[in-house]
Amino acid sequence: MIKAGIVGGTGYTGVELLRLLVAHKDVELSVITSRSEAGQAVSSLYPNLRGHVDINFSEPDIDSLAKCDVVFFATPNGTAMKMVPQLLEAGAKVIDLAADFRIKDTATWKQWYGMDHACPDILEEAVYGMPELNREAIKQARIIANPGCYPTAVSLGYIPLIENNLIDDAHLIADAKSGVSGAGRGASVATLLCEATESVKAYGVDGHRHLPEIRQVLGGVAGHDVGLTFVPHLMPMIRGIEATLYGVLKTDVDDLHQIYAERYKDEPFVDVLPLGSVPETRSVKGSNMCRISVFRPQGGDTVVVSSVIDNLVKGAAGQAVHNMNLMFGLDEKTGISQVALLP
Known part of the structure; x- marks a missing residue:
């Protein structure tokens, strides 16, 4: 089983990621962090997950996250880049659903996001996670910049x-x-x-x-x-x-x-x-x-x-799971083949 951690599990992208991962046959959710909701049961904030997620939100902690095989960041821009170097050093793979690793030019990043990049060396390594363009590179990647x-x-x-x-x-x-x-x-x-x-x-x-x-x-x-x-x-x-x-x-x-x-x-x-x-x-x-x-x-x-x-799915959490499947050598459709909802 792939041990997965989610940093920033309280937003719409975070809960969509949870919805997909709890139904993924090859994933075990290990850590779900939220500074504002630490100690609260995940299912009490999102009742749709009742009976599927028996975990409390916790404070973001590098030691706990480093024990995961993959860590998803569903956080505000500028958060992931401060934690990613330590996670990669510990051997975890990272999929960032924010913008920290999407823009390759650091001057352009600063122009649009108003901050210096914290780890430009890792920015250079990050693979842009659009499978339709970069499938083979994604399979070999340690860190994925999930597209907007x-x-x-x-x-x-x-x-x-x-x-x-x-x-x-x-x-x-x-x-x-x-x-x-x-x-x-x-x-x-x-x-x-x-x-x-x-x-x-x-x-x-x-x-x-x-x-x-x-x-x-x-x-x-x-x-x-x-x-x-x-x-x-x-x-x-x-x-x-x-x-x-x-x-x-x-x-x-x-x-x-x-x-x-x-x-x-x-x-x-x-x-x-x-x-x-x-x-x-x-x-x-x-x-x-x-x-x-x-x-x-x-x-x-x-x-x-x-x-x-x-x-929230192809534009965020679903594409992130698609990337995870490729990174870990799984059937790329696993966990994300749901039929759309109508009406």
Whole structure:
């Protein structure tokens, strides 16, 4: 059994990780930390875990965490990088669901996250945990930078076009919408029911923290820097991300759908829908699936891609478990093959 620890088990990402790991046949939950809830039973805070998790929250303690085979960080940005060196030295593997190890350039990291990086040597080693791009590297990794939710939806939507050099990647536009759980569990006026319901608004228009991450991923695929306008929106729903992606074709293409179908045919968690189908966020709720459709409106030179994920699963905890499966040589679908919830 894989002994797993979770640092930061009280947020929405943390409880989603717990929901998946308690049903994973090869995982034993050993440590679940929370400074604010230390001593309290996990199931008393999250009653959906009653009968599945018989552990109390504890203070983050390196000695206890170092006894785990893998440690997940579901913590605020800037937390994991202060503890990871000791855990790696002790032989534990690490999967960070925050942003500490996603941005490779330390100056860019400081620009967007407002702090110096605590361990740039380990940052260089960290593998970006998108299995559809880095499967083999993930299998050999000690530390994984789990992708952000928006970068997952946007990158998976653009990758086939950029890999095949089909679009002008200097002028990409990503119009994305997320449910309020993406803002986290902390109290905020903007995400109160009376503030967020029956309303849609753009945010981070001048620059969102996921922008440099998406540019880094797509630039790595392209082999050069890409130009991207990324505008996220807050939607009056709990879960889900829909990313509508635009690009201008550089050449005539007979069958865009076939290009997508071929690229993702062996990917267990990317579903290219039939021609003319439009993916819905409700079709991936609670699942680790990304569903994608590609369109060429009126046969013109603009390609439109729609990509949907559950931000808490494929965009966070589910992708983290997928990475763990690869790191430990398990069937990569283990524990994350749940059917989406409908209605």
